[in-house]
Amino acid sequence: MQKGGKKKTLRKPQTQARPGKEHKMQPRPEVHNEYPGSGRLKDKxxxxxxxxxxxxxxxxxLFAKEGASIAIAYLNEHRDARETMGMVQETGQDCIIISGDLSKEANCKSAVSKTIKKFGRIDILVNNAALHWEEKNFEDITSDQLVTTFANNFFSYFWVTQAALPHIPEGGVIINTSSVTAYRGSPSLIDYASTKGAIVSFTRSLSANLVKKKIRVNGVAPGPIWTPLIASTFDGDKVASFGSDVPMERAGEPSEVAPAYLFLACGDASYVTGQFIHVNGGEIING
Incomplete structure (x- = not known):
């Protein structure tokens, strides 16, 4: 952060309608790391x-570069989904995209069933879907917003995991996306931070429940990462300075977070369960 507490302008102001489109962001988020895959997820x-x-x-x-076949569940961002499928296919791996509102239990079950129909099993489940609204006044958080936030951010994790579990073999992995806000709170994202706290407890409890089945359950708690969720939530000026208040004074790129998921997904993390990796630009989190 600059002297006097003023946030740096890191990019031009911009806003989008929720849920946000990656192809409309300026600059586009960084997806790829340059290093080649080494087969750590071969045939997964x-x-x-x-x-x-x-x-x-x-x-x-990244998972595709490491040899995994990919199923993507998403809401309605069809162009973005097709672009991602193309990126996966460029690595030589198979990919399917599944559109549906995961705040509905039936759609969670459908996403799993379509994955099983195509690939026969799920070795790695990444629960990552989320949304948020900025509300500076706690009293302005409506019951509808609260329920919607929990249904999307937490209930979907629960429902997808329940549906997927019978199809996850011994040695399988579940990775849940939480947030730095789960650990230090957020005065203007109270309902969102609450869902992310629930995900931490869910992850730790589920890891203990599944440890004898030899299924590992971990999570990643990102800090400020440059994604469509940001461009579709905050006003233009806040988007322009997003991430400037962490020690590294910038938002992270998705490509800088993905390797944490790869570590947890592959055999390198064979002795890790019930844990979270904090990828947040230097903010110290004791949790």
Whole structure:
């Protein structure tokens, strides 16, 4: 942060309608790391919710580079989803895209069933779909907004995991996306931060529940990452300075978060369960 607490302008002001389109963002988020894959997920099948753009897109492409087949569940960002599918296919891996509102339990079950119909199993489940609204006054958070936020951000994780679990073999992995806000709170994203706190407890509890089945459950808690969720939530000036208040003074790119998911998904993390990796630009989190 600059002297006097003024946030840096890192990009031009911009806004979008929710849920946001990656192809309309300026600059476009960085998806790829340059290094080639090394086969760490060879012959695995990954289902990624919210995989059309942002962190989910970067995870999908990185997993594909490492040899995984990919199923992407998303809401209605069809162009972004097709772009992501193309990126996965460019690696030589198979990919399907599944549109549906995951705040509805039936759509969560459908996403899993379509993945199983195509690939036969799910080795890696990444629960990543999310949305938020900025509300500076706590009293302005309506019951409808609260329920919608929890249904999208938390209930979908629960429902997708329940549906997927019978199809996850021994050695399988579940990775849940939380947030730095789960650990230090957010005065203007109270309902969102609450869902992310629930995801932390869900992850830790589920890891203990599934450890004897030899299924590992972990999570990633990103800080400020440049994704469509940001451009579709905050006003133009806040978007322009987004991320400037962390020690690194910038937002992270999706490509900088995806390797944390890869570590948790592959055999390198064989002795890790019930844990979170904090990719947040230097903010110290004790949790």
């Amino acid at each position: 099948v990954a289902l990624i919710t919210g995989g059309d753009s942002g962190i989910g897109r970067a995870v999908a492409v």
